[in-house]
């Protein structure tokens with residue numbers, strides 16, 4: 001009898017679950033939508049997506065083709081793994097394909113944040129950002145600061161075990177703080193940094209505004225950061241001294257982009273946020289790949305020793321040195337490709353539209369999933385081999401499907417600055433140190449590249 005009851009209960013549960021799944025499919029079934037599955041009400045297929053990562057994407061593609069529908073991260077979503085469609089989406093923001101980042105990110109990064117604006121407002125914010133990270137700015141103002149920072153950051157790492165993930169994160173954040181507002185060690189950086197970490201965590205959380213949630217902490221951290229930055233702006237305005245940093249440039253009369261304080265603060269948060277994980281993770285993974293590929297490390301080291309040989313020990317890296325780091329650039333590109341630091345970008349439709357023969361309703365997300373392009377054997381022969389030389393042979397950076405730094409009107413404005421930072425870091429790292437992995441650290445590839453318990457290396461002087 002008891003067994004019959006259990007079987008009946010299981011049967012009813014099964015019926016209930018399949019009814020729920022069916023209901024969710026029907027709810028989102030609209031003529032013209034791409035094939036795919038929508039999973040559970042509310043949660044959709046988020047668990048499968050996060051757990052199986054790239055394998056979930058590949059298995060859906062095998063069943064439904066390169067464009068399929070799903071329900072991930074709280075929204076009905078079209079996933080595109082088609083290079084041509086991805087390119088179209090990135091190039092056609094004006095046709096109603098605007099950024100579609102999660103609500104928590106928009107709330108915490110601010111309404112003037114570049115990902116929150118489009119049309120004329122985006123043009124203004126992007127113009128102001130591009131002016132601040134232009135090649136001439138990197139050459140004359142930013143590179144000296146980066147060099148100065150890297151020298152002191154990489155001092156005295158030997159002989160000891162360090163967590164290179166922690167060091168590269170600290171490097172990306174502190175180097176940006178120095179460039180942006182001249183913030184170095186001291187009380188301001190000590191109050192700023194913990195708030196920034198809370199802000200980052202908040203952007204990656206569900207927008208549930210309850211005490212104790214990462215979202216609530218992120219919102220509070222935003223408020224604290226605004227207070228700190230506003231205070232800095234006021235002090236500078238009162239003192240009437242124009243400082244030679246990004247904030248100084250934003251505030252200066254000669255800047256043709258006239259931004260108000262709220263816009264300046266959101267620009268600063270944008271700059272810090274966008275360059276933080278991308279630069280730190282690429283640097284960490286470059287260290288990992290160089291360790292595993294001694295021939296690559298040898299050629300990279302030769303490039304940097306040759307630069308150093310022509311200089312006095314205290315001479316900084318300058319623009320000409322940076323331009324001469326051709327193999328370093330290839331190592332950075334190959335690291336970004338093979339590690340896939342950015343899996344894709346999110347867009348949202350502002351109206352019903354046709355895409356590649358499918359009808360996409362207004363308000364749906366489009367996940368421009370670019371990861372698989374990095375492993376396409378037609379573009380990159382032996383795609384799973386770490387081979388920086390491939391970037392020297394052909395002009396791979398300018399092919400139509402090079403999406404490592406995004407594309408179209410949202411192409412990364414910080415690309416050259418990011419490369420300059422990573423190159424300078426590698427310069428001091430490989431000329432000063434040799435290293436070996438301690439071993440046993442786990443590296444996750446998805447949804448973000450990270451070492452959950454740190455990535456430890458034993459450093460000794462070179």
Ligand code: HEM
Pocket residue numbers: 099114115126129133270271272274275276278279282336341342345346403404405406407409410411412413414415417418419
């Ligand atoms: C290796 C380093 C980097 C990688 C791989 C990278 C990657 C990307 C990608 C894929 C996008 C496109 C996002 C989208 O289309 O929605 C993007 C946009 C952006 N990146 Fe980077 N990035 C890097 C470094 C930086 C740095 C150092 C900065 C800061 C100066 C920066 C600032 C930005 C900004 C502000 C945007 C938004 C542009 C817009 O919406 O118009 N990035 N980046």
